[in-house]
Amino acid sequence: MSESETEPETETVSCLYPGCESPAVPPPKHGGPPPRYCDNEEHNASSAYQAMKKLEEEAAS
Ligand SMILES: [Zn+2]
Numbered sequence: 411m412s413e414s415e416t417e418p419e420t421e422t423v424s425c426l427y428p429g430c431e432s433p434a435v436p437p438p439k440h441g442g443p444p445p446r447y448c449d450n451e452e453h454n455a456s457s458a459y460q461a462m463k464k465l466e467e468e469a470a471s
Contacts, residue, residue, distance in 0.1 A: 423444065423445075423446060425446070425447045425448035425450070425453055426446045426447055426453075426455075426458055427447055427448070427450070427453040427457065427458045427461060428458065428461045428462050428465055429461075430447075430448060430450070430453055432448035432449075432450065432453075433448060434446055434447055434448055435447070435448060435449050
């Protein structure tokens with residue numbers, strides 16, 4: 411069984427968290443900015459920033 415891949419007008423936004431390939435949660439029906447992260451509670455702007463910083467430090471060392 412495959413999930414529906416024929417949703418019209420659905421902008422696929424991947425989670426911005428480094429290394430995460432999950433799709434971001436759908437935007438709220440009542441408007442507002444669409445989420446940029448998946449439904450993982452640990453994936454948000456703050457933790458993504460920390461993770462990216464850590465990756466940069468590891469790459470630099
Ligand atoms: Zn994620």
